Amino acid sequence: MDQAKKERLQKKGWVVGDVDEFLELSPAEMAIVEMKVALAKALIAKRKKLGETQVSAAAIAKTSQSRYAKVEHADASVSLELMIKMFFALGATKKELLKTLSA
Amino acid sequence: MDQAKKERLQKKGWVVGDVDEFLELSPAEMAIVEMKVALAKALIAKRKKLGETQVSAAAIAKTSQSRYAKVEHADASVSLELMIKMFFALGATKKELLKTLSA
DNA sequence: TGACATTATGTCAAATCTGATATATATTTT
DNA sequence: AAAATATATATCAGATTTGACATAATGTCA
Numbered sequence: 001m002d003q004a005k006k007e008r009l010q011k012k013g014w015v016v017g018d019v020d021e022f023l024e025l026s027p028a029e030m031a032i033v034e035m036k037v038a039l040a041k042a043l044i045a046k047r048k049k050l051g052e053t054q055v056s057a058a059a060i061a062k063t064s065q066s067r068y069a070k071v072e073h074a075d076a077s078v079s080l081e082l083m084i085k086m087f088f089a090l091g092a093t094k095k096e097l098l099k100t101l102s103a
Numbered sequence: 104m105d106q107a108k109k110e111r112l113q114k115k116g117w118v119v120g121d122v123d124e125f126l127e128l129s130p131a132e133m134a135i136v137e138m139k140v141a142l143a144k145a146l147i148a149k150r151k152k153l154g155e156t157q158v159s160a161a162a163i164a165k166t167s168q169s170r171y172a173k174v175e176h177a178d179a180s181v182s183l184e185l186m187i188k189m190f191f192a193l194g195a196t197k198k199e200l201l202k203t204l205s206a
Numbered sequence: 207t208g209a210c211a212t213t214a215t216g217t218c219a220a221a222t223c224t225g226a227t228a229t230a231t232a233t234t235t236t
Numbered sequence: 237a238a239a240a241t242a243t244a245t246a247t248c249a250g251a252t253t254t255g256a257c258a259t260a261a262t263g264t265c266a
Contacts, residue, residue: 028188028191028192029188031197031200032184032187032188053211053213054212054213054214055212063254063255064254064257065212065214066255066257067256070215070254073214075215077253078254079182079183079184079254080183080187081135081182081183081184081253082253082254084135084183085131085135088130088134089131094137094205097134098201098204098205102201156242156243157242157243158242165225166224167224167227168244169225169227169228169244169246170224170226173224173245175243176244178245180222180223184223185223
């Protein structure tokens with residue numbers, strides 16, 4: 001958002017800022033959130049490419065559909081490690097993972 | 104280990120195999136262990152480069168020396184996510200992280 | 207539209223992870 | 237070698253994460 005628009009909005013009483021500012025995320029925390037979001041996207045893409053549903057993908061990854069759905073949404077209750085495990089479970093390689101994380 | 108030696112040992116009653124076979128780790132689990140071990144090494148290297156002790160590094164990372172030590176050892180009680188957070192806490196960049204993970 | 211399939215959300219007990227304290231062991235310095 | 241510093245290990249209460257179940261919401265298609 002450019003400075004002019006920001007000032008116009010603030011004049012109208014809006015609180016203007018980025019999501020990370022609002023949530024008060026440090027650069028490190030941001031980096032992790034970024035990686036999680038990138039992984040979530042990659043997981044969905046990978047599953048679709050394999051022609052699986054959340055139900056079948058969950059079975060492959062040996063978990064429930066509900067948790068699998070949360071993983072695909074990078075839900076707050078899901079760790080980076082679980083996301084990576086699921087990605088591997090769908091057949092992703094380390095190379096694919098690194099490419100995804102660098103996004 | 105070469106085949107000849109393996110057979111000699113087995114003849115003597117030894118059970119011969121790799122660590123991952125013994126622990127029955129899947130390729131995915133192996134990949135995660137690998138990343139953790141690489142991160143542990145990188146953490147130690149980074150801390151030493153900064154001239155910090157575990158006590159001071161733990162303070163920077165806002166945790167205790169004992170937990171910090173466990174992180175450097177990729178202890179079983181430490182998640183990948185915590186290791187990454189600690190790495191960032193010491194000032195590592197995403198680029199550095201990816202380089203480390205690819206090792 | 208109504209069945210059926212798929213995905214999303216709420217909840218919770220069990221499992222795992224975390225920070226902290228205590229203490230042991232190892233290394234360095236004097 | 238003793239003291240001081242640094243690192244390692246054990247333990248545990250509290251916090252977080254996980255898997256599962258129930259159910260709601262959304263999408264698909266005959």
